[in-house]
Amino acid sequence: GLNLTDIQGDILIGMKKNKELFFFFTIINSTLFRSQLGSGILPLITPTSQLLAVDTQPTTAVNLAFSQRGLTTLDITDDLGDTAFANGQIDNVASILGDETSNWESAFAGTSIHGVFLLASDTVDNVNATLSQIQALLNGSITESYSLQGQARPADQQGHEHFGFMDGISNPAVTGFSTPLPGQQVIDPGLFLLGETGDTVTRPAWAKDGSFLAFRQLQQRVPEFNKFLVDNALSNPNLTADQNAELLGARMMGRWKSGAPVDLTPTVDDPVLAADPQRNNNFNYSHPGFDLDTDQTHCPFSAHLRKTNPRAGLNPENTANHIIRAGIPYGPEVTDAENASNVSSTDPSLERGLAFGMHSVMVKSESNDLVPPRCIVAYQSDISAGFAFLQQFWANNAGFPGGKATQPGVDPIIGTDGLGQADVPRSPSGLDPADPTRIITIEQDFVVSRGGEYFFSPSLSAIQNTLAI
Ligand code: N7H
Incomplete structure (x- = not known):
C-alpha cells in the first residue's frame, strides 16, 4: 500500500472544502525559511491519511508545493527528471x-513565484487565520507574490463550476489506494506519485511520493457561453428551444x-443517474450495434469529456495519460448586468473561472519541445504525459481522436486553434x-x-529531511 501519512x-483525494486559497509566495530569506519549515510548518501540512475520515480532518487543511525556482532558491539542485517542471x-x-x-x-508571467500554499476550509476566516499563523511562523522569510481565493458556488450550484456543470465526477482510481467504481479506470500510482509503480523515470530518492501539480487559472466567460448555446440551439423536434x-x-x-453522461442519456438529462456513483462513470463510448468510429448519436468525438479521456476510443485503452483534477471555482456569480448584455464584465473583481490544480507525473522524457501535430493522431506515450499532454495533443488537436469518420475539431470548452492567440x-x-x-463554428x-x-x-x-534545515 501507499504511505498515506507521508503523501x-x-x-490523491483533494481537500474538498468550500473555500480554498492559493497563496503564491516568494522566498526572500531561504535560510530562515528552511529553518522554520520542519518544526513550524510541517505539523500544519495535511497528509492523505488525515483527510480520509471527517473526524481526523483539520479545520483548515494545508498543502505546500514548490516551483523549480523555489527549489533552486532553497539550494535543492537535484534534477527531478521533468523538463516541463x-x-x-x-x-x-x-x-x-x-x-x-x-x-x-503578471505574477505567472514573471519570476517571483517560488511556491504555493493551498489552504482549504469551510470559511474564509479559518483560511485567513491559518495563513496568518503560517506567516508568523515564517517570520518574514516569504512575501506574497499572488493569491487566488476559490469558493464553491452557492446553494444548489455547489459542486458545479461556473458554466453550471457538476464537476469532480470522473477521476481515475489508483491501484493500492482506491476501490474502483463501475467504469472508473484503474491507474498505477506512479502516474501521479514519483518513484511509485509505473513511474519510469529516475528520480532523486527524496522525491518519492511527491507529485507534480499543474496549476491553472482559467477564466470562464459565462454569459458568452450561455448566449452561444441559445444562438446555436439544436433542432430536436421533441425538445423546447431551451x-x-x-x-x-x-x-x-x-x-x-447534473453530471449525467450524454453517452448514457443522449437527449434528456437524468439527475437520478447523475447522482448514482455506481452508474455515472460507467460508460466508454462503445455501444452494441454502433460503430465507435462513426457513431456520434451518443456523444460527439469533440466533447470535452471525450477529448480529455477517450476511454474505449483508444485501443488498447490508454493508461499513460491521466490526471487527477482538483479544481475549485473562483470569482462571483454572474451579475444581472452581465446577463442582460451577454458579455463578461472587464471589472477584475468580477472575473470568474476555475482555479485548477491537476496532479500527474507530467513528462516522461526530454522531448516535450516537439511541435504539436495539428491534424494527425497524436498519441505518443513517451512524451509529456499529463496535463500538458492532454491540452496539447488532445484538446488542441483537431484530428484527435483519430481514425474517425469526421475530423472532430478542437475541444469546444478548453481547446484552442490559435497557438498563442x-x-x-x-x-x-x-x-x-x-x-x-x-x-458549428465557435468564434x-x-x-x-x-x-x-x-x-x-x-x-x-x-519536507522534514531534505527541504528543512
Ligand atoms: Fe475539464 N467544466 O466544468 O466545464 N471538465 N474543465 N479539463 N476535464 C470535466 O467528469 C471544465 C480542463 C478534464 O475522465 C467535466 O468530473 C472547465 C483542462 C478531464 O471522462 C467538466 C474547464 C483539462 C476530465 C469539466 C476545464 C481538463 C474533465 C465533467 C476550464 C486538462 C475527465 C465532470 C475552465 C487539460 C474526463 C467530471 C473523464 C471533466 C469542466 C478544464 C481535463 C464539467 C470549465 C484544462 C481529464
Missing part, C-alpha cells in the same frame, strides 16, 4: 498550451449540467446529432487561460 492530502509553465505558454501570453496574470440549447451544452461537455474561431464537428458532419473562447505554474508537492518526509 500530501491534495494529491524545470522550465516552468511560461516556457510552455504558446506552442504547447496554446495560451495567449498577454492574458497571463432544452435544445441545454442539449448543445451537454454535447459540448459530454455531460449534462486567443479567440481564433474553432470548428468542432459532431455537436449536431442530426448532422454529425456539420461544423470566441469561453475559457481564457490567465496562466499558471508547475509545482512539485513533496512528501512530508522530504
Whole structure:
C-alpha cells in the first residue's frame, strides 16, 4: 500500500472544502525559511491519511508545493527528471498550451513565484487565520507574490463550476489506494506519485511520493457561453428551444449540467443517474450495434469529456495519460448586468473561472519541445504525459481522436486553434446529432487561460529531511 501519512492530502483525494486559497509566495530569506519549515510548518501540512475520515480532518487543511525556482532558491539542485517542471509553465505558454501570453496574470508571467500554499476550509476566516499563523511562523522569510481565493458556488450550484456543470465526477482510481467504481479506470500510482509503480523515470530518492501539480487559472466567460448555446440551439423536434440549447451544452461537455453522461442519456438529462456513483462513470463510448468510429448519436468525438479521456476510443485503452483534477471555482456569480448584455464584465473583481490544480507525473522524457501535430493522431506515450499532454495533443488537436469518420475539431470548452492567440474561431464537428458532419463554428473562447505554474508537492518526509534545515 501507499504511505498515506507521508503523501500530501491534495494529491490523491483533494481537500474538498468550500473555500480554498492559493497563496503564491516568494522566498526572500531561504535560510530562515528552511529553518522554520520542519518544526513550524510541517505539523500544519495535511497528509492523505488525515483527510480520509471527517473526524481526523483539520479545520483548515494545508498543502505546500514548490516551483523549480523555489527549489533552486532553497539550494535543492537535484534534477527531478521533468523538463516541463524545470522550465516552468511560461516556457510552455504558446506552442504547447496554446495560451495567449498577454492574458497571463503578471505574477505567472514573471519570476517571483517560488511556491504555493493551498489552504482549504469551510470559511474564509479559518483560511485567513491559518495563513496568518503560517506567516508568523515564517517570520518574514516569504512575501506574497499572488493569491487566488476559490469558493464553491452557492446553494444548489455547489459542486458545479461556473458554466453550471457538476464537476469532480470522473477521476481515475489508483491501484493500492482506491476501490474502483463501475467504469472508473484503474491507474498505477506512479502516474501521479514519483518513484511509485509505473513511474519510469529516475528520480532523486527524496522525491518519492511527491507529485507534480499543474496549476491553472482559467477564466470562464459565462454569459458568452450561455448566449452561444441559445444562438446555436439544436433542432430536436421533441425538445423546447431551451432544452435544445441545454442539449448543445451537454454535447459540448459530454455531460449534462447534473453530471449525467450524454453517452448514457443522449437527449434528456437524468439527475437520478447523475447522482448514482455506481452508474455515472460507467460508460466508454462503445455501444452494441454502433460503430465507435462513426457513431456520434451518443456523444460527439469533440466533447470535452471525450477529448480529455477517450476511454474505449483508444485501443488498447490508454493508461499513460491521466490526471487527477482538483479544481475549485473562483470569482462571483454572474451579475444581472452581465446577463442582460451577454458579455463578461472587464471589472477584475468580477472575473470568474476555475482555479485548477491537476496532479500527474507530467513528462516522461526530454522531448516535450516537439511541435504539436495539428491534424494527425497524436498519441505518443513517451512524451509529456499529463496535463500538458492532454491540452496539447488532445484538446488542441483537431484530428484527435483519430481514425474517425469526421475530423472532430478542437475541444469546444478548453481547446484552442490559435497557438498563442486567443479567440481564433474553432470548428468542432459532431455537436449536431442530426448532422454529425456539420461544423458549428465557435468564434470566441469561453475559457481564457490567465496562466499558471508547475509545482512539485513533496512528501512530508522530504519536507522534514531534505527541504528543512
Ligand atoms: Fe475539464 N467544466 O466544468 O466545464 N471538465 N474543465 N479539463 N476535464 C470535466 O467528469 C471544465 C480542463 C478534464 O475522465 C467535466 O468530473 C472547465 C483542462 C478531464 O471522462 C467538466 C474547464 C483539462 C476530465 C469539466 C476545464 C481538463 C474533465 C465533467 C476550464 C486538462 C475527465 C465532470 C475552465 C487539460 C474526463 C467530471 C473523464 C471533466 C469542466 C478544464 C481535463 C464539467 C470549465 C484544462 C481529464
